[in-house]
Amino acid sequence: MSKKLREKILIVEDEKSMNEILRILLDSEGYETTSAFDGSEGIKCLENEIFDLVITDIKMPGADGFTVLKRCKELSPDTLVIMITAFGTTEDAIEAMKMGAYDYIHKPFKIDEIRIVINKALEKKKLRKELEILKEEIKTTYRLENIIGKSSSMQKILHTIPKIAQSSSNVLITGESGSGKELFARAIHNLSPRADKKFVAINCATFPEGLLESELFGYMKGAFTGATQNKEGLFEIAHEGSIFLDEIGEMPFGLQAKLLRVLETGSFRRLGGTRDVNVDVRIIAATNKDLEASIKDGTFREDLFYRLNVIPVHIPPLRERLEDIPLLVEHFLKKFGAERKQVSPDAMKRLMSYEWKGNVRELENIIERVVLLSEKEIILPEDLPPEISGGYRQGQALPAIGPDGIDLDTILGDMEKRYLLLALERTNGNKTEAAKLLGLTFRSFRHRLQKYGIGKEDNGNSTV
Incomplete structure (x- = not known):
């Protein structure tokens, strides 16, 4: 896929000689041009293609340039429009700019003048796209030093x-x-x-x-x-x-x-x-x-x-590269503004013994939670979630049955709710993946969430 994508320009001009002059100029500059010879034809072009720039006369048969401008902004708001006319007034120019035109040029004009306006218009559009890229970029640079x-x-x-x-x-x-x-x-x-x-x-x-x-x-x-x-x-x-x-x-x-x-x-x-x-x-x-x-x-x-x-x-998976966990923990502590915190050897041992089915994302979530909830400088095993610290390990002694008995439904319900929350945490809120971890169908998993009032009804992929 190595084709070059050239900027597309639509010329809407009923005077054939002027249309031809503009087309020859723009073709020589390397742009991809389309010519329309009245406003109605120009609107049809707009309905069938997305252009980077439109150059339109104002007074034309069929539909005038203001109609072309209005329709262009309806169909493709990001397309820039330059208005040209031999009969323009100050009022027309003001109206065109209010409607979203990029510029307004009077005929006759010099070739260099129109060339400069077109280049500036397309440069503005290019800069706007680059600004969007910068705004969308996450602050992290995502180069190798961040892996x-x-x-x-x-x-x-x-x-x-x-x-x-x-x-x-x-x-x-x-x-x-x-x-x-x-x-x-x-x-x-x-x-x-x-x-x-x-x-x-x-x-x-x-x-x-x-x-x-x-x-x-x-x-x-x-x-x-x-x-x-x-x-x-x-x-x-x-x-x-x-x-x-x-x-x-x-x-x-x-x-x-x-x-x-x-x-x-x-x-x-x-x-x-x-x-x-x-x-x-x-x-x-x-x-x-x-x-x-x-x-x-x-x-x-x-x-x-x-x-x-x-x-x-x-x-x-993280469980196959456990030696990376100390480095990752240090990285996440810095990320969450807790550089001074340290993980005790015992707590680190627990972290390195855990199976991490949610991988690095799960580790990041755990460290973020510990940083938020623990005020101590040294992170101890008890600061970690029970499933990591060992608070709820398989084989742990069951609650004793007292003289008055126990509420088995409450105990089992509490365990079920904890497993639902744990599965959601490990999958970063992905219900479909969480259901798989628990060996449940998505419908059964969703029913249990509703039963305990966990999260909201959605399509199975959002975070709760």
């Missing part, structure tokens, strides 16, 4: 990441939930030649099929109920950068074919669109599923798997 691990398995990965980053090949990151797959994906992007371009992340498990398709590939107005304007998809937004497809194993089977086409041709069509959109995007996918098993049971395409799995990266 903690001295174990041999982690060191092996850390040595290969810079080499992987220099390639444009697709990457498939595998690992259990909470193991830090997105952290590695961002590191690959930030160490690559694409580092100054956008990194776009999406979790494929959190969207139903129709919505996921519109998020990835965009749509045109009227493509479906609620599509009130044209919208670029994440692949277009990530042009020349990287897109991270988390939980790729959860992508609906029907949508996998469209993703495969992007991988093979570097192009796609928006929902409701009639033209191909070409993009240059590096795909980094991740999953906690066994995709080869999914291929066998018919839920994942084999050809898509081989397209994604060009460079495989496996992140080991």
